[in-house]
Amino acid sequence: MDTENTYELISNENLWIYGTGAFVLLWILVWLYRDSLEIEHVNQKYVFVTGCDSGFGNLLCRQLDRRGFRVLAGCLTEKGADDLKRATGPYLKTVLLDVTNTESIQKAVEWTKKEVGEKGLWGLVNNAGRSLPMGPSEWMKIEDFNSTLKVNMFGVIEMTMNFLPLIKQARGRVVNVASVLGRVAANGGGYCISKFAVESFSDCLRRDIHYFGIKVCIIEPGFFKTQVTSLEPIERELHRLWNQLTPEVKASYGEKYLDKYIKIQRLIMNAVCDSDLNKVTNCMEHALVAAYPRTRYSAGWDAKFAWIPLSYMPACVVDIALKVIMPRPAKSV
Numbered sequence: 001m002d003t004e005n006t007y008e009l010i011s012n013e014n015l016w017i018y019g020t021g022a023f024v025l026l027w028i029l030v031w032l033y034r035d036s037l038e039i040e041h042v043n044q045k046y047v048f049v050t051g052c053d054s055g056f057g058n059l060l061c062r063q064l065d066r067r068g069f070r071v072l073a074g075c076l077t078e079k080g081a082d083d084l085k086r087a088t089g090p091y092l093k094t095v096l097l098d099v100t101n102t103e104s105i106q107k108a109v110e111w112t113k114k115e116v117g118e119k120g121l122w123g124l125v126n127n128a129g130r131s132l133p134m135g136p137s138e139w140m141k142i143e144d145f146n147s148t149l150k151v152n153m154f155g156v157i158e159m160t161m162n163f164l165p166l167i168k169q170a171r172g173r174v175v176n177v178a179s180v181l182g183r184v185a186a187n188g189g190g191y192c193i194s195k196f197a198v199e200s201f202s203d204c205l206r207r208d209i210h211y212f213g214i215k216v217c218i219i220e221p222g223f224f225k226t227q228v229t230s231l232e233p234i235e236r237e238l239h240r241l242w243n244q245l246t247p248e249v250k251a252s253y254g255e256k257y258l259d260k261y262i263k264i265q266r267l268i269m270n271a272v273c274d275s276d277l278n279k280v281t282n283c284m285e286h287a288l289v290a291a292y293p294r295t296r297y298s299a300g301w302d303a304k305f306a307w308i309p310l311s312y313m314p315a316c317v318v319d320i321a322l323k324v325i326m327p328r329p330a331k332s333v
């Protein structure tokens with residue numbers, strides 16, 4: 001290389017490029033290092049998880065139990081609690097909990113107080129949720145919205161408010177399970193509304209209580225194969241919603257609309273639902289063990305490469321995509 005070329009390589013313009021590159025690389029390395037730092041003495045820390053009968057909650061309890069945490073698992077049914085106890089070690093304890101029932105929540109708080117003693121509660125994972133009914137907004141009655149909001153929105157808020165003193169005692173963490181549907185409203189019914197609410201409740205809470213050393217993390221899973229995405233109950237509910245419509249509304253959609261809607265939904269769900277639930281529980285575990293947990297965790301390839309990018313785009317992009325994908329009602333204009 002002659003002197004002229006060497007001079008060109010380190011010219012002012014190139015120095016800027018190298019400098020910026022080096023800064024970005026350093027920033028990534030520092031971020032990765034910070035992200036990998038973990039807390040100590042997990043075997044002295046208590047974590048309460050809701051909705052542990054199945055799905056993410058059930059898997060998370062087993063994972064945290066193996067990791068050495070003192071897991072307190074809230075289960076909706078006795079069968080769910082018994083099955084989980086049989087599959088885990090002596091330190092995991094279960095309690096019956098319905099997050100829509102104030103008395104049940106208060107009993108769970110009293111039980112937890114006795115379990116954790118002076119240590120307080122390190123983690124509360126608000127995981128319990130339901131998705132049904134889901135379908136076109138016009139097909140819903142107010143009680144259809146309510147049944148989902150009661151569990152996914154008010155359940156999360158009431159659990160958090162009741163457990164907050166115990167979390168404050170341990171300077172612990174609240175981990176709220178939202179969804180990519182809390183970033184992009186792609187479905188009618190209470191589900192998207194409830195998950196948008198979880199996002200905003202978590203943001204408000206984080207900004208209000210960081211002074212006390214409490215961290216609030218949001219998990220945003222994409223689509224995964226669990227009961228929440230199971231096609232049989234989703235389709236059964238769609239038929240129920242259709243059957244409660246007036247003849248006028250049915251006529252505006254046309255008799256073939258329901259079948260077309262179900263076919264398209266089946267196609268999408270079979271294509272996108274991931275069966276590796278660990279992608280979600282690993283995010284939840286990170287939120288509990290990381291020295292510097294992230295504010296948001298997007299779990300799954302569809303979340304990272306489709307839903308989250310879509311959430312930053314103008315609303316018309318999702319409007320057009322859904323218009324192209326979903327069937328048209330018979331009397332559409």
Ligand SMILES: NC(=O)c1ccc[n+]([C@@H]2O[C@H](COP(=O)([O-])OP(=O)(O)OC[C@H]3O[C@@H](n4cnc5c(N)ncnc54)[C@H](OP(=O)(O)O)[C@@H]3O)[C@@H](O)[C@H]2O)c1
Nearest residue numbers: 051053054055056098099128129179221223224226227228
């Ligand atoms: N799967 C997905 O693609 C996906 C995507 C984004 C977010 N999520 C969210 O992830 C969370 C876990 O869902 P999952 O996918 O693991 O489905 P899941 O297997 O159905 O888990 C939800 C759990 O919550 C329980 N539950 C329902 N109502 C309850 C109540 N009133 N009180 C206490 N527990 C109650 C369910 O009990 P029963 O089984 O006895 O009803 C079930 O064990 C939910 O918040 C869901 O919205 C799921």
